[in-house]
Amino acid sequence: MHSEIFATLAALRQKQPVIHNITNQVVTNSTANALLAIGASPVMAHAPEEMADMVSIASALVINTGTPCETQRTSIRKAIKAAREQGKPWILDPVGAGATPYRLQLNSELLELQPAAIRGNASEILTLLTGEPTGRGVDTDSSSDDALNETLNYLQERASQLNTVLAVTGATDYIIDGQRVAKITNGHPMMAKVTGTGCTATAITGAFMASSEDPWLAVTASIACLGIAGEKAAFIAKGPGSLQMHLLDELYQLDAETIQARLSLEILC
Numbered sequence: 415m416h417s418e419i420f421a422t423l424a425a426l427r428q429k430q431p432v433i434h435n436i437t438n439q440v441v442t443n444s445t446a447n448a449l450l451a452i453g454a455s456p457v458m459a460h461a462p463e464e465m466a467d468m469v470s471i472a473s474a475l476v477i478n479t480g481t482p483c484e485t486q487r488t489s490i491r492k493a494i495k496a497a498r499e500q501g502k503p504w505i506l507d508p509v510g511a512g513a514t515p516y517r518l519q520l521n522s523e524l525l526e527l528q529p530a531a532i533r534g535n536a537s538e539i540l541t542l543l544t545g546e547p548t549g550r551g552v553d554t555d556s557s558s559d560d561a562l563n564e565t566l567n568y569l570q571e572r573a574s575q576l577n578t579v580l581a582v583t584g585a586t587d588y589i590i591d592g593q594r595v596a597k598i599t600n601g602h603p604m605m606a607k608v609t610g611t612g613c614t615a616t617a618i619t620g621a622f623m624a625s626s627e628d629p630w631l632a633v634t635a636s637i638a639c640l641g642i643a644g645e646k647a648a649f650i651a652k653g654p655g656s657l658q659m660h661l662l663d664e665l666y667q668l669d670a671e672t673i674q675a676r677l678s679l680e681i682l683c
């Protein structure tokens with residue numbers, strides 16, 4: 415798989431796709447920088463008045479519900495409508511989906527609008543798919559990683575039904591569509607001590623999906639690249655502050671040799 419993953423990264427760097435992000439107030443800067451570091455061209459825009467025009471210059475749309483409000487909800491609806499009309503993929507990050515009824519209702523509405531991929535931690539994905547709140551706040555409930563193994567059949571069925579790719583991330587990442595499941599164990603626990611690492615995963619997933627014909631491969635490549643860059647960054651970082659800085663450098667420098675040497679990926683089916 416390492417050569418397919420690098421080929422997908424190389425296609426992204428060649429294309430430099432414009433990625434339109436409607437994201438949360440916490441991670442706007444860090445996700446824009448991660449998109450630049452991996453080789454994409456970010457634009458963060460949320461005024462309802464410019465949604466259709468902005469989507470028209472982008473190759474993919476990333477929706478992150480970390481700090482939602484009614485104005486943003488209007489923008490999200492307009493942007494997704496434009497993306498669907500223009501045949502462009504849109505990717506959902508249902509941040510804290512179960513934290514409040516408002517978030518769950520918003521994310522449940524978005525689930526019906528055919529996201530090409532959904533990336534979240536286990537609590538968020540299970541809450542979104544079942545409609546039953548699990549976990550707390552916006553942080554991952556890592557205990558659900560183990561439970562996830564038993565839930566794989568259910569997740570595959572739902573991915574197939576929704577015609578989407580599910581990326582369930584945490585200590586172990588699972589990339590799931592109707593036919594295939596990849597299990598990735600790259601990454602480092604310190605990555606969970608930097609806010610928005612998951613949001614970064616989702617943002618760069620938009621860039622990979624804009625650069626590949628195979629949505630499952632694009633999501634798998636994205637999550638693998640972030641995990642590899644993150645573990646390399648953690649190795650040299652003194653703590654979360656320098657991890658965030660080194661992560662950008664490692665995304666920028668990621669090459670075929672590093673991916674081949676470090677990729678920890680198993681195809682479960």
Ligand SMILES: Nc1ncnc2c1ncn2[C@@H]1O[C@H](COP(=O)(O)OP(=O)(O)OP(=O)(O)O)[C@@H](O)[C@H]1O
Pocket residue numbers: 509534535552553554583584585586587600601602603604605606608609610611612613614615637640641644
């Ligand atoms: N305990 C861990 N061990 C190894 N890698 C980890 C761990 N926790 C997070 N990661 C890495 O961070 C990536 C995304 O993080 P995570 O699943 O924590 O997202 P998240 O909970 O949505 O984060 P946030 O809400 O802060 O954006 C994972 O794909 C993985 O590479």
Ligand SMILES: Cc1ncsc1CCO
Pocket residue numbers: 438440441480481509552609610613
């Ligand atoms: C801390 C936080 N609160 C809302 S969004 C966000 C960033 C991580 O998703």
Ligand SMILES: [Mg+2]
Pocket residue numbers: 535552553554606612
């Ligand atoms: Mg987290």
